[in-house]
Amino acid sequence: MACIRLDHVSVSFPIYTAGSRSIRARLMAAGSSGRIATDAASRVLVRGLEDVSAEIVHGERVALVGRNGAGKTTMLRVMAGIYEPVAGTATVEGKVAPLFEVALGMDPESTGYENIVLRGLYLGLSKAEIRAKADEIAEFTELGSFLSLPLRTYSAGMQARLSFAVSTCIDPEILLLDEGIGAGDAAFLEKARKRLNAFVARAGILVLASHSDTLVRQLCTRALLLDQGRIVACGPVDEVLARYRGEA
Amino acid sequence: MTRLRIAKARADLIEGVRRWELWSVLGWHDIRQRYRRSKLGPFWITLSMGVMVGAMGVVYSELFNMNVREYLPFLAVGLIVWSFLSVPIVEGCNVFIGSEGVIRQLRAPLSVHVLRMMWRNVIILAHNMVIYFVVLAVFGLWPGATALLAIPGAIIVCLTGVWTALLAGLLSARFRDIPYMTGTVMQILFLVTPVLWSETQLSSNIRLIAQLNPFYHLIESVRMPLLGSVPPLATWATALGVTVAGWAVTLAFFVRYRERIAYWI
Numbered sequence: 001m002a003c004i005r006l007d008h009v010s011v012s013f014p015i016y017t018a019g020s021r022s023i024r025a026r027l028m029a030a031g032s033s034g035r036i037a038t039d040a041a042s043r044v045l046v047r048g049l050e051d052v053s054a055e056i057v058h059g060e061r062v063a064l065v066g067r068n069g070a071g072k073t074t075m076l077r078v079m080a081g082i083y084e085p086v087a088g089t090a091t092v093e094g095k096v097a098p099l100f101e102v103a104l105g106m107d108p109e110s111t112g113y114e115n116i117v118l119r120g121l122y123l124g125l126s127k128a129e130i131r132a133k134a135d136e137i138a139e140f141t142e143l144g145s146f147l148s149l150p151l152r153t154y155s156a157g158m159q160a161r162l163s164f165a166v167s168t169c170i171d172p173e174i175l176l177l178d179e180g181i182g183a184g185d186a187a188f189l190e191k192a193r194k195r196l197n198a199f200v201a202r203a204g205i206l207v208l209a210s211h212s213d214t215l216v217r218q219l220c221t222r223a224l225l226l227d228q229g230r231i232v233a234c235g236p237v238d239e240v241l242a243r244y245r246g247e248a
Numbered sequence: 249m250t251r252l253r254i255a256k257a258r259a260d261l262i263e264g265v266r267r268w269e270l271w272s273v274l275g276w277h278d279i280r281q282r283y284r285r286s287k288l289g290p291f292w293i294t295l296s297m298g299v300m301v302g303a304m305g306v307v308y309s310e311l312f313n314m315n316v317r318e319y320l321p322f323l324a325v326g327l328i329v330w331s332f333l334s335v336p337i338v339e340g341c342n343v344f345i346g347s348e349g350v351i352r353q354l355r356a357p358l359s360v361h362v363l364r365m366m367w368r369n370v371i372i373l374a375h376n377m378v379i380y381f382v383v384l385a386v387f388g389l390w391p392g393a394t395a396l397l398a399i400p401g402a403i404i405v406c407l408t409g410v411w412t413a414l415l416a417g418l419l420s421a422r423f424r425d426i427p428y429m430t431g432t433v434m435q436i437l438f439l440v441t442p443v444l445w446s447e448t449q450l451s452s453n454i455r456l457i458a459q460l461n462p463f464y465h466l467i468e469s470v471r472m473p474l475l476g477s478v479p480p481l482a483t484w485a486t487a488l489g490v491t492v493a494g495w496a497v498t499l500a501f502f503v504r505y506r507e508r509i510a511y512w513i
Contacts, residue, residue, distance in 0.1 A: 013511055016422075081355040084507040100353055109281055118277070121270040122354045 002094030002173035002205050004056040004079055009088035011048040011074055011229075048074035050229040051088070058094075058173075059203040063216040063237060065244050066226035072209035075226065076100065076176045079207060094173030094205065097123065099163060101178070112147035112154070112162055113138075119166045133169050140165040140191070161188055168195055174205045179212075193218065213241055250503075257503040264359025271360050275367030293375040301327060301379055308444060317387050324383045325471045326443040328376045332369060333405055333466055334434050339365050340413025341420040341427035348513045358509055362414045369409065373402075380474065391476030401469035401479070401487070408466060408491050411498040418501055421512040437463060462490040 049071050056062050064072040077083045078090050080098040106115050116137055120130040138147055141161045143154075151159065168175065175196075196219060200206055210216050216223065216237060223240035225233035233240050264271075283289040304327075305320035312319065343361045344351065351358070384390065420426040440457065447458040458464045465486035472479040 077352070082352060082510050084510075096355065098354060106349075107277075107281075109284070110277070114277070117273065119354075121267075121273055122350065122356050124267075124356075127269055127273070 002058045002203075003091075004054075004093075004174065004205060004207070005089075005091040006052055006054045006075075006078065006085075007089045007091070009052045009078060009085040009090055010050050011078060011083055011085055012045045013048055015044040015046055047229050048083075049078065049085075052229070052231055053088075054224060054231060054234070056205055056207065058205060059200075060222060061200055061206040061220040062208070063220035063223040063240075064207065064209040064226060065211075065216065065223055065240065070226040071229040072226055073100065073178055074229075076178055076207060076209055079174070080176055092174065095124075095170065096174045096176065097167045097170055097172030098176045099167045099178065100176075106151055106159065106163065108152035109150055111150055112141075112143060115151055115162065116147075116166055119163065120170070123167065123170050125170060137165045137169050140169075140195075142188075157185055157188070164192055168199065172199075172204065175199060175207070177206070177208045177210075179210055213245075216241065253503050253506070257499070257506050260357045260502075260506060261359050264357035264363055267357060267360055268363075270356070271363040272367050274360075274364040275371060278364070278368045279371055290371075290375060293372050294378045297327065297331075297376045298379050298382070301383070304444070312445065312449065321383050321387060321389060321475060322446065322471075323444065324379055325474045326467065328373070328380060329405065329467045329470045330438065330441070330443045331376065332373045332402075333409065333463065334438065335369050335372070336366060336409035336413040337416055338427075338430055338434055339369075340409075340416035341430050343413055343417035344421045344509050344513055345417075345424075345427075351510055351513060358506060359414070362410060362417060365413055366406065366410055370406070389476070391474060394473050394476050394478060397473035397478060398470045401473060404487050404491050405466050405470060408487075408494060411491070411494045415494075415498045415501060418505055418509060421509050422505075437461075441467065443467065462486060466490065 052071075052075065064075055066072055074083065076098070077100075078085060079092055080096055081090075081092060082098075084090070107118060110118065113134070116134060117127070117130055120133070121127070125133075141147070141158075143158060143161065146154065146158065151162075154162070196206065200219070206219065208216065208219055220237050222235065223233075223237045224231050225240050225244050233243050279290050283292060286292060288295065301320065301324045305316060305323050308314075308323065309316045309319035340362070343365050344358065347361045350356070351361075416426065416430060420430075441461055441463045442458050447455060447464070450458060465483045468483045469479050469487040472483070
């Protein structure tokens with residue numbers, strides 16, 4: 001049974017290039033909403049998450065909302081197991097498919113097909129499994145003969161189609177989306193939405209970080225409002241969105 | 249805490265090896281990508297090593313007053329083994345930095361990136377070994393069954409390559425001066441290690457320079473069998489000792505800092 005449990009999780013990023021106080025002062029002046037502090041060795045630390053606790057169980061569709069730099073992406077990365085918390089524990093049970101910035105982790109010089117194989121292998125499929133799913137993925141992307149051209153010739157929307165198709169084909173139990181499908185055109189978004197709904201119907205966990213109220217309302221039932229790395233509100237989508245919009 | 253870290257580091261390494269399909273495809277992919285759109289393709293690996301061995305063999309045998317028949321095979325094997333030993337250290341610096349996008353996007357064992365680089369170099373080694381056989385044929389040499397002793401030697405060198413790359417990659421992710429430093433140090437090491445010249449050319453009072461150099465023993469454990477002689481016990485022992493000690497240090501670092509790599513890159 002898929003499940004995500006964050007228990008007093010804190011994450012902070014050491015910034016080694018910003019060693020001096022003047023740069024630190026400039027960062028502060030720039031009004032970053034992340035918290036900036038210094039550690040014992042007087043390195044600059046940017047707080048990503050601070051003492052965050054949350055539990056998401058199977059069948060839940062949760063939206064992460066909040067301003068830029070509130071910690072939404074960081075929280076997704078903790079759930080994906082990419083960042084291990086500095087303090088607290090993150091327990092994630094189930095097969096995770098992360099879908100963050102679409103271009104990351106794709107090789108621009110390789111063809112669409114090659115990228116399907118590479119991405120599939122990274123996600124833990126075997127070559128045989130990918131071969132079995134290749135046609136289905138190719139069909140879903142509707143990219144046709146573009147799949148044999150290098151990825152650098154693709155538009156952002158085409159790249160989004162490709163990574164969405166591969167990431168969702170592994171039958172994940174947990175899907176982590178970071179605005180990932182925003183770049184697609186209307187027809188594709190409709191198709192993606194159908195696939196997401198089918199996924200949600202199978203009682204998987206969906207966590208979506210998004211600034212789009214429409215998308216959040218359509219896909220999610222619960223929302224977490226993040227501010228400066230903390231969870232400040234949690235509840236039904238409408239309530240949390242109302243509070244978020246009210247504050248902003 | 250420590251126990252958890254050890255378990256996670258172990259899981260990373262075991263899972264990394266288990267994902268051989270991933271790193272072998274990536275390793276091949278790197279080679280294909282490097283030579284994409286070139287007519288000769290990966291054959292360039294063989295060709296450039298061949299030209300280097302041919303040109304240096306002729307000039308340096310003259311410089312050192314040595315018989316080409318004796319010097320050139322020695323040089324060929326030396327250069328091939330040196331490249332197999334040193335490239336993982338130099339390229340190892342970039343295993344994590346270079347895979348930043350993937351590491352921050354997908355969760356896969358970090359050791360995969362090291363094994364990918366190593367596999368790429370095994371493929372390059374295979375291409376370079378063609379030179380060895382050409383040299384044997386041209387000079388009518390035959391090392392006999394002794395040459396098979398190079399296999400355990402090559403395995404030791406390979407294991408050394410993995411730990412050096414893992415350690416270099418981890419340190420480089422945190423300290424960005426390490427890649428530049430490594431490049432410089434490796435250049436100097438190439439000149440002071442008996443690759444172009446042999447230990448016997450040194451006067452006996454400075455032979456210690458070679459004897460104390462772990463790289464020399466690692467190279468000899470492969471080079472000597474390929475040229476038809478059995479390496480002395482001291483060479484085996486040093487090569488093996490360096491590998492074991494290096495792995496111990498690397499594992500200590502990996503256990504302690506593995507989780508930080510994603511933050512550093």
